[in-house]
Amino acid sequence: MPTVNFIKPDGSAHTISIDEGTTLMEAGRDNNIGIEGTCGGSLSCATCHVIFSDEDYAKVGAPSDDEMDMLELAFGVTPTSRLGCQIRMSDALDGLTVQVPDDL
Numbered sequence: 001m002p003t004v005n006f007i008k009p010d011g012s013a014h015t016i017s018i019d020e021g022t023t024l025m026e027a028g029r030d031n032n033i034g035i036e037g038t039c040g041g042s043l044s045c046a047t048c049h050v051i052f053s054d055e056d057y058a059k060v061g062a063p064s065d066d067e068m069d070m071l072e073l074a075f076g077v078t079p080t081s082r083l084g085c086q087i088r089m090s091d092a093l094d095g096l097t098v099q100v101p102d103d104l
Contacts, residue, residue: 002094006033009102020091024050024084024098034100041085043067046074048084051099056080059096060087076101 001017006028008014018027025048028035036047043066052060057080063071067086071077084098 002089002091004089004093005095005097006031007097007099008034009100018089020089022089024048024087024089024096026085027089028084028098028100035084037085039085043070043083043085046070046072046083049074049077049101050082050084051076051078051101052080052082053097054080056096056098057082059093074101075103 001019003015003017004024004027006014006016014033016027016031023041025035025037025041029037038047039045060082063082063086067083070083071081
């Protein structure tokens with residue numbers, strides 16, 4: 001089972017084991033990490049915005065055009081921002097570190 005290291009806005013780190021196929025949005029929401037996922041993963045909001053290091057961003061890949069449109073609605077977007085609902089966990093992504101941005 002792959003693991004993800006979530007870093008909350010307060011700097012606290014939380015390592016969570018995630019079933020393959022589960023999205024980062026679902027894992028963050030269900031484990032009280034601070035990811036809302038208001039639209040339930042239908043790519044119609046930006047409440048699951050997360051940030052990666054350059055290395056981890058290369059692993060998850062670039063967003064689609066539709067995802068980029070939604071990211072324009074998020075606060076604190078960086079060149080390595082993605083929406084957690086668009087990233088499904090797999091063994092290849094084991095050990096990712098995900099920064100949950102402050103929404104203010």
